[in-house]
Amino acid sequence: MPRVLILVRRLGQDERRLVEEYIGGLAEPLYIDDGIGDEAEEAVAALVATARNPLVREILRRARNLRFIQTLAAGVDNIPFQDLPEKAVVASNSGANAEEVAEYAVALLLAAAKRIVLLDREMRQGIWRVEYPRLIRDSTVVIWGYGSIGREIARRLKPFKPRIYGVRRSGGSDEYVDAILKPDEALEILHETDFLVIALPLTRETRGAIDREVLRRLRHGAVVVNVGRGPVIEEEALFDELSRGRLWAALDVWWVYPQRRGEETFQDLPFHLLENMVMTPHVAGTWPGYREKLLRHALENLRRFLMGEQPRNIVRREEYI
């Protein structure tokens, strides 16, 4: 029976039962928590939570016969593509938490638009100062990265009655937006954009795509929301625009992450001193019970591979190397 590396740490009994439910009879799962030795070499597939972990990286390096890697995250940017066997394909878990991340993105957008964090901070100091909330109605929202998450964001914003534009390379159209633009076309409407919501994966092409030029074109007072990946935005350019008070931002994804649990974590630039921003620690894709949903979605795709069917969400390797 083919072997599959389950590189997700601290899987509970219920979660191991889920693995059995989806791939039992098709493959023998090898769990990272049980220790994985030379058997790694024979494995044909792997399920990966995060390849930032050094042990996971080391096992992946030894697994020279991998043909399929399934991630638990929607993004595959932490996968060490350069170390993988050439024939291995990588599938993201795109769509597994699209609705949940979209809820969170809308929450961040509204928190910034309505100045809620700032007003709360003042109220707690006894300061009763009215700062006018900004309206979504009749505003212009640009959703940069119009995949499964972007679409769920648009769907939720629609009853607030803004103009909504999605941005993606392939263009097209969709019922929830006024239009879908290609990135070049999107540049032309930034001057009338009130909310720029970023839901891009991190690839060679998107790294730094939201650069000084894009940010400068945004309307004064515009809010930048990021639930994609931090490095999609040029950190210094955003910090500059925020420092001079020209923009607002609400970020859930960052450039600097803690190396160890509980470690004090700040960015390279002091975003935490700015009043015109909302900061949260990469929680958009989590909720009570989120791991079960991600696991099921990922295992379903792994099962497709093991059954000889075409897996979904295969990423283009050349975009990540």
Add this chain to the structure above:
Amino acid sequence: MPRVLILVRRLGQDERRLVEEYIGGLAEPLYIDDGIGDEAEEAVAALVATARNPLVREILRRARNLRFIQTLAAGVDNIPFQDLPEKAVVASNSGANAEEVAEYAVALLLAAAKRIVLLDREMRQGIWRVEYPRLIRDSTVVIWGYGSIGREIARRLKPFKPRIYGVRRSGGSDEYVDAILKPDEALEILHETDFLVIALPLTRETRGAIDREVLRRLRHGAVVVNVGRGPVIEEEALFDELSRGRLWAALDVWWVYPQRRGEETFQDLPFHLLENMVMTPHVAGTWPGYREKLLRHALENLRRFLMGEQPRNIVRREEYI
């Protein structure tokens, strides 16, 4: 020509032109900023921003021939009904800012559900602690007070896919909710309610309506959002439930308000020390340019009265005395 008291302070030239646009030729406006003397007695109608102001109260007391009072606010709870001539009717500005208040209510609900204020506070201290956002999808939302604001709230929450119940005395049904319940019926679903959104006016009947009993019945972890009026909730009961960590709250309306601009303001109980709440200073009905919209909506109704038509939004006096 009949005289109308314009009891809104600091009206700009543009705003006076609006008054002319709506009631010019029908009545002579007397502006509080110009000083109002004995002419008050002859006035047949008044436009009131807030009757909390002592000068406004005094003018209203002298205006013994008033037959129509139009407020700028959606709520009429600050009107001194006991001092008004018996034949005077009072019209609220209900609906003037329903969409805007609804935007804000959804923003508060999401800010609390997603723990955004708490997470932002920790991030600014270098603390990277994941607290799981709560989902709206598949949750139960009860909108207590299902008028024009409540309905706009439901419309905006619908694509998040919760169950939504509206609560109003008259019952009925509506496309945006699963059902509309009468207050007695609503008590029976509180134990499965995740979000209680209060959009009630403050009347004799609603004062303290959200009492210890209602709050106790709510599911553990439920979020109470209030964009109606503070005293609709029993302050001590809410504080108790919050202190013991059983509920969350997101409040824009309060029991204690500043008496003067810039005055340090705290509630009677130390809500500002609680982590499980979001506090903002009664801004839901404001936005850049909000006064023009409120003025137009109110003046339109005043015009109806002056034209001899039936004004809208007449409140039932007996509910306020």
